[in-house]
Amino acid sequence: MSDTWLILGASSAIARAFARVAAIRGADVLLAARDIDDAGATAVDIAIRTGRRAEVVAFDATDEAAHAALVERARAFAGEGTLNVFLAFGAMPEQSAIDADPMLVGPTIAANFTSAAVLLHRLAPVLEARGAGAVVALGSVAGDRGRLKNYVYGSAKAGLHAYLQGLRARLVRKGVHVVTLKPGFVDTAMTWGLPGMFLVASPETIAAAALDAATRKRDIVYAPGFWWGIMTIIRHIPERIFKKLNI
Amino acid sequence: MSVRWKDLRLTGWGRGPASAAQAARPERASAAAEALAAARGEGAALFARGAGRSYGDAAQLSGGRALLTARLDRILAFDAATARVECEAGVTFRALLDTFVPRGFVPPVSPGTAFVTVGGAIAADVHGKNHDRHGSFGDHVDWIDMLLADGRIVRTGPDAEPELFRATLGGMGLSGMILRAGFRLLPGSPALAVHARRIANLEEFFAAFAAARDSATYSVGWVDALARGRSLGRGIFETAEFAAGGAAAPARKPLPVPFDLPAFALSGPSVRAFNEIYWRRVPSAGREDVRALDAFFYPLDRLSDWHRLYGRRGFYQFQSVVPDGAALPAVRAMLETVASGGNASFLAVLKTLGSEGRGFLSFPMRGVTLALDIPRSAGADELMKKLERISCDAGGRIYLAKDAVMSPETFRATYPGLPAFEAALQRLDPAGRFATDQSRRLAIGGRAA
Numbered sequence: 030m031s032d033t034w035l036i037l038g039a040s041s042a043i044a045r046a047f048a049r050v051a052a053i054r055g056a057d058v059l060l061a062a063r064d065i066d067d068a069g070a071t072a073v074d075i076a077i078r079t080g081r082r083a084e085v086v087a088f089d090a091t092d093e094a095a096h097a098a099l100v101e102r103a104r105a106f107a108g109e110g111t112l113n114v115f116l117a118f119g120a121m122p123e124q125s126a127i128d129a130d131p132m133l134v135g136p137t138i139a140a141n142f143t144s145a146a147v148l149l150h151r152l153a154p155v156l157e158a159r160g161a162g163a164v165v166a167l168g169s170v171a172g173d174r175g176r177l178k179n180y181v182y183g184s185a186k187a188g189l190h191a192y193l194q195g196l197r198a199r200l201v202r203k204g205v206h207v208v209t210l211k212p213g214f215v216d217t218a219m220t221w222g223l224p225g226m227f228l229v230a231s232p233e234t235i236a237a238a239a240l241d242a243a244t245r246k247r248d249i250v251y252a253p254g255f256w257w258g259i260m261t262i263i264r265h266i267p268e269r270i271f272k273k274l275n276i
Numbered sequence: 277m278s279v280r281w282k283d284l285r286l287t288g289w290g291r292g293p294a295s296a297a298q299a300a301r302p303e304r305a306s307a308a309a310e311a312l313a314a315a316r317g318e319g320a321a322l323f324a325r326g327a328g329r330s331y332g333d334a335a336q337l338s339g340g341r342a343l344l345t346a347r348l349d350r351i352l353a354f355d356a357a358t359a360r361v362e363c364e365a366g367v368t369f370r371a372l373l374d375t376f377v378p379r380g381f382v383p384p385v386s387p388g389t390a391f392v393t394v395g396g397a398i399a400a401d402v403h404g405k406n407h408d409r410h411g412s413f414g415d416h417v418d419w420i421d422m423l424l425a426d427g428r429i430v431r432t433g434p435d436a437e438p439e440l441f442r443a444t445l446g447g448m449g450l451s452g453m454i455l456r457a458g459f460r461l462l463p464g465s466p467a468l469a470v471h472a473r474r475i476a477n478l479e480e481f482f483a484a485f486a487a488a489r490d491s492a493t494y495s496v497g498w499v500d501a502l503a504r505g506r507s508l509g510r511g512i513f514e515t516a517e518f519a520a521g522g523a524a525a526p527a528r529k530p531l532p533v534p535f536d537l538p539a540f541a542l543s544g545p546s547v548r549a550f551n552e553i554y555w556r557r558v559p560s561a562g563r564e565d566v567r568a569l570d571a572f573f574y575p576l577d578r579l580s581d582w583h584r585l586y587g588r589r590g591f592y593q594f595q596s597v598v599p600d601g602a603a604l605p606a607v608r609a610m611l612e613t614v615a616s617g618g619n620a621s622f623l624a625v626l627k628t629l630g631s632e633g634r635g636f637l638s639f640p641m642r643g644v645t646l647a648l649d650i651p652r653s654a655g656a657d658e659l660m661k662k663l664e665r666i667s668c669d670a671g672g673r674i675y676l677a678k679d680a681v682m683s684p685e686t687f688r689a690t691y692p693g694l695p696a697f698e699a700a701l702q703r704l705d706p707a708g709r710f711a712t713d714q715s716r717r718l719a720i721g722g723r724a725a
């Protein structure tokens with residue numbers, strides 16, 4: 030019986046890389062994405078390269094009414110195999126854009142937190158019933174501390190981190206493991222050309238770390254690992270100093 | 277979504293002078309079209325860039341906009357019955373090999389490195405060690421999806437928009453951006469039966485090629501560019517066929533070249549010694565061995581970043597093809613020029629080419645091609661000029677994928693397809709949106725730097 034990964038937000042570079050490596054390691058993948066033509070190309074690519082089953086399902090995270098059908102589809106796709114979930118959707122408008130238009134706050138929180146929580150809440154009982162599998166959700170180092178340059182996105186991710194902690198406690202009781210993956214800067218379309226990027230990791234590195242974390246049942250993982258050190262320092266800077274920093 | 281550009285300094289594989297450009301890296305065709313529209317809106321010239329394995333200034337443009345294809349890397353279809361593949365332009369030969377060799381197929385034509393992209397292979401209409409037998413990459417292409425200067429996406433092939441097709445094969449990216457292509461693989465296996473033998477001089481090399489040309493599928497000559505006098509043109513001649521059912525040798529990790537070697541590492545004596553050892557390794561009687569596909573086709577890929585061996589100043593690669601009738605004296609003159617110049621060359625490669633390509637600017641013609649590295653030390657520019665002259669006088673032409681310094685006059689005199697190419701550009705891209713440092717240097721379309 031083969032493993033299945035449901036990949037939510039399959040058009041992002043990290044999700045594409047994850048789908049590829051999961052399939053290389055023998056899993057079937059169901060790609061849930063808004064742009065199904067694009068995801069279709071990814072699915073064909075994976076099927077040709079790996080010989081695994083790769084299919085596409087239309088998915089808009091904020092269309093919460095459609096979540097139930099998606100979960101049904103994933104259940105059918107996985108069949109008797111283990112269903113795992115890789116949650117990779119999100120959106121990161123520039124803070125300056127949000128500052129200029131407060132109406133962007135809601136959608137940013139919705140895209141990164143609310144819709145993820147709603148969908149995971151719908152998936153939870155299904156996973157509990159199956160009694161196996163893993164959830165890997167993309168948090169962010171931005172969620173570890175509110176920063177001048179990125180705090181609306183960061184607060185949504187902070188919310189997601191807290192949500193995942195609770196979900197982890199809930200699902201572990203039923204044999205399902207939850208990983209909070211916190212990538213640092215990743216070389217994706219989201220960060221391309223942004224100033225101030227350093228130690229940028231490839232999507233492939235993050236994808237491999239994600240799969241590894243699921244296999245080894247790790248709870249909260251920084252990727253690459255050195256971000257744990259960086260964030261430990263950043264978390265420990267006293268607020269009265271931190272508030273004046275330009276980061 | 278607005279297009280975000282990243283400031284990059286881009287150079288060719290030979291690490292010549294870099295040009296600053298703003299780059300987008302689309303992850304799907306629609307994003308490429310958006311980037312093109314944005315560049316157009318700002319009146320900027322643009323160019324596509326694959327893996328940056330062309331040696332000179334073909335994949336850079338000072339002040340231009342780059343469309344990087346690295347993330348357009350998906351294989352879109354494969355039919356084992358017809359060996360037809362469709363893929364995005366940024367798919368590398370490495371990916372094709374990893375995917376299809378286990379199923380018994382290989383790229384129809386392979387350049388000397390597997391890091392190149394399909395887009396780059398089409399834009400340069402690349403040739404391999406099987407040109408006599410199988411032609412250049414473009415000969416195996418069924419269709420290409422192009423993003424044109426005016427923003428349209430058009431499918432072209434030998435019978436659909438044929439002028440665009442001919443302007444794209446070998447057109448060095450000037451006809452538009454290649455988004456996707458369909459082409460045919462050839463049957464192959466993970467290993468080749470290679471026959472290698474030591475060759476004493478250039479005459480013997482030409483005789484060996486003449487004998488092998490119509491019988492061997494793959495052939496290549498490695499020439500010791502430092503040998504002179506009676507040994508001028510000595511080297512090793514290899515022919516190869518895919519081994520039936522040959523097992524793959526285990527993949528070896530590339531050895532990194534993590535630093536720029538100081539220039540003395542490439543001084544005459546050390547390279548001379550290297551070449552001597554290399555040559556002596558092969559018995560004069562020849563030998564047969566079974567070699568992994570990678571070891572035969574991409575020996576240099578084992579050293580990732582080997583171009584750093586030439587140090588910070590970088591190097592030129594000179595490659596020209598000379599028609600059969602004039603080839604022996606011309607190649608001899610080139611080798612004499614190099615050997616007496618003392619500009620060490622690790623690699624001199626001799627191959628035969630079979631016929632013209634389908635592109636207006638396709639490099640191949642029936643003849644002999646010589647390629648060699650020339651470190652950019654004092655005198656290198658002068659040496660390049662001399663080689664250019666010899667090639668041109670012999671009716672040959674210089675390969676645009678390697679070129680960094682050819683004069684527009686030589687280019688015009690040696691590429692008879694240029695007027696037709698320029699006429700096509702006039703129609704496809706009258707404003708000259710697609711441009712590179714190379715196209716400006718060569719004043720293609722009358723648009724000088």
Ligand SMILES: Cc1cc2nc3c(=O)[nH]c(=O)nc-3n(C[C@H](O)[C@H](O)[C@H](O)COP(=O)(O)OP(=O)(O)OC[C@H]3O[C@@H](n4cnc5c(N)ncnc54)[C@H](O)[C@@H]3O)c2cc1C
Pocket residue numbers: 289323324325326327328329330331334335345365366386387388389391392393394395396397399400401402403404448449450452453454455576677678712
């Ligand atoms: C070690 C080594 C060995 C080589 N051996 C051979 C050989 O044996 N035979 C041979 O023919 N060549 C050989 N080459 C040259 C190489 O095959 C060509 O330069 C090829 O074009 C490189 O592809 P790339 O993806 O790196 O393209 P780049 O170098 O990035 O670009 C090359 C040209 O193609 C254009 N281009 C790239 N992608 C696109 C696209 N999507 N749409 C439109 N235009 C595009 C660029 O604008 C540029 O003009 C060798 C190169 C190296 C480094």
